[in-house]
Amino acid sequence: MRRFLYLILLFGSLSYAQEKESDLKINKTEEKLKVEEKSFRADPFDALAPAKAAFYSAVIPGLGQVYNGSYWKVPIVYGAIGTSAYFYIHNDKEYNRYRDAYKRRLAGFEDDEFNGLLTKQNLIDAQKQFRKNREYSLLFIIGFYILNIVDANVDAHLNQFSITRDLSIQTKFEPNYLSGKPDYGLSLNIKLD
Secondary structure: HHHHHHHHHOOOOOOHOOOOOOHHHHHHHHHHHHHHHOOOOOOOOOEEEEEEHHHHHHHHOOHHHHHHHHHHHHHHHHHHHHHHHHHHHHHHHHHHHHHHHHHHHOOHHHOOOOOOOOOHHHHHHHHHHHHHHHHHHHHHHHHHHHHHHHHHHHHHHHHHHOOOEEEEEEEEEEOOOOOEEEEEEEEEEOOOO
16 A cells, blocks of 8 residues: 555656646746836826816816926916906906996986097997907907816826937038038937937
C-alpha cells in the first residue's frame, strides 16, 4: 500500500513539474505585461471637466475659466459683459428720457428739456434709435455670456491633451546661387522621446 501511495505522489509531482516550454513562455509574457500595465498608467482625465467648467461659467461668468486655471480670461469676460451691460443701462435711460418728453407733449404739457429744440418726430426718431441700441446691447450681453460658457467648455477639452513633446519652429535663410536671390523657409519640428 505504501508503495502505491509513493508511486501516485511521484507521478503526480513529475506530471506537475513537466510543463510545455510554450506554456512557460506565455506565462512569463503575461507576467511582463501585467508588470508593464502597473508601471505604465496614463494620467486619467476627468471626463466631466468640460461639463463642470461649462456649468460653473453658466452659474457665475468667469468661474469656469478659474476652474480651468485660465485666470487671465476672467477680466476679459467681465469686461465684455460689463461693457455691454453699461451700454444697455445707458440706452435704456436715454430711451426713457425721450419717451417721457414725447408723452408729456402728447398730453399737452411742455417739456423743459427739449422744448424748442426737438420736434415730435425728432423725439420719435430718438426713441427708435435708443431702443435699437438697447436691444443690441442686450444681444451682446447674451452673446458674451454664451461665449463665456463655450470658452470654458473648449478650454477644459483642450486641457486634457498632453503637450509634453518638444515643438519648435525654425526659420531658414539660404542664398540661391542660381537666381541670386535668397530662399526663405520655415520648418516645424517635433521632438519625440
